[in-house]
Amino acid sequence: MIRFLDLQRVNAMHGDELREALGRVAQSGWYLLGEEVKSFEQSYASFIGTDHCVAVGNGLDALTLIYRAYIEMGLMHEGDEVIVPANTFIASILAITENRLVPVLVEPRAGTLEIDDGQIERHITQRTRSVMIVHLYGRCAYTERVGDICRRHGLLLVEDNAQAQGCRYEGRRTGSLGHAAGHSFYPGKNLGAMGDAGAVTTDDSELAAMVRSLANYGSHKKYVFDHCGRNSRMDELQAAVLSVKLRHLDADNELRRQIARAYYSGIANPLVTLPEIWPDEQCVWHLFPVFSPHRDRLQQYLASLGIETLIHYPIPPHRQQCYASMVHLQLPVTERLSHEELSLPISQAMTGEEAQQVIRAVNCFTH
DSSP: OBOSOOHHHHHHTTHHHHHHHHHHHHHHTOOBSSHHHHHHHHHHHHHHTOSEEEEESOHHHHHHHHHHHHHHTTSOOTTOEEEEESSSOHHHHHHHHTTTOEEEEEOBOTTTOSBOHHHHGGGOOTTEEEEEEEOGGGBOOOOHHHHHHHHHHTOEEEEEOTTOTTOEETTEETTSSSSEEEEEOOTTSSSOOSSOOEEEEESOHHHHHHHHHHTBTTEEETTEESSOOOBOOOBHHHHHHHHHHHHHHHHHHHHHHHHHHHHHHHOOOTTOBOOOOOOGGGBOOSOEEEEOTTHHHHHHHHHHTTBOOBOSOSSOGGGSGGGGGGTTOOOHHHHHHHHHEEEEOOOTTOOHHHHHHHHHHHHHOOO
16 A cells, blocks of 8 residues: 555654654643744744744644734735635635635646746736735745736735745745745645644744734733734644754655656656646655546546545635635636646655556556
8 A cells, every 4th residue: 555645654754853852842841832932933934044933823824824914014904805826725715815805816827736927917906915826736836927026016925835845946945935924834744743833934023023923812921912813823842843854854855856756757648647847946746746637537546556646626715615706717727627636645755666656557547
């Protein structure tokens, strides 16, 4: 059986360090708002290349708190529009609508799978205040054109970096390319905790202070509440785990790239399409998506051979019941991708022989 993602094997790669870190926290008697979180925040800010990192409860909270902070700072207001890719996990959209902002969905390019920067400008209106780019599948969504559009129109550029920890664009890490970025450390991420956790990175000191306050009930000082906030805090155990894994992240991402290279060089089935290949630094392969009009049969075939796969994502946000008001949108590229996408197994714990088994199986598929 080749599992889609074997977290036991992933964590076993750094087992001694993780056991030491967890034991240290258990013995400390301090489990929230302590030195482990502070240390991780400093290390992750340095890794990403930003002045600030604020640890929060999860990736959705990270994105939601960024926009809530901009509203509290007077830079955005309810009803403002945020341009966002249509091809994304629903959390990207939820962060916008939870703040009573309006998501404006833009199609991806079919080859890159990321937001089509050639379509962004025509969606800008007098109410547009922000562009959110999503580094989906671990592929860098930033382009010089995106940055130029935001500068010329005075738009806040927010990165959803939930799937791309360690990715770079011309030497700079994703998470440092915009005004602020939300990060998820859900266990299955390239940098994964042993539970939920997230972070906001930014160079904006005012934004960082506002996010930190909002994530702590709206308080900057105990029992003093300047804002109606929420409880969204990373605990000490998760911070200790992430500090261990952060030290190995670049090496782990390189192991993922080796699996991806094997797939690109080995998969040769006319019924299966691979996304455009990018420079190594611009992709950390959180997922390895392939596309086929016979996706469901391909998935069943691979399962019959003991190869586990997942679909990311079978129903796009604008077709979800919770966003029934968007059902009228015509987004053919996004919808085709949702009907054809299949994610093959990939992780830093996967072996070369396992990759070859997947390649042979994919190449033998016939509809």
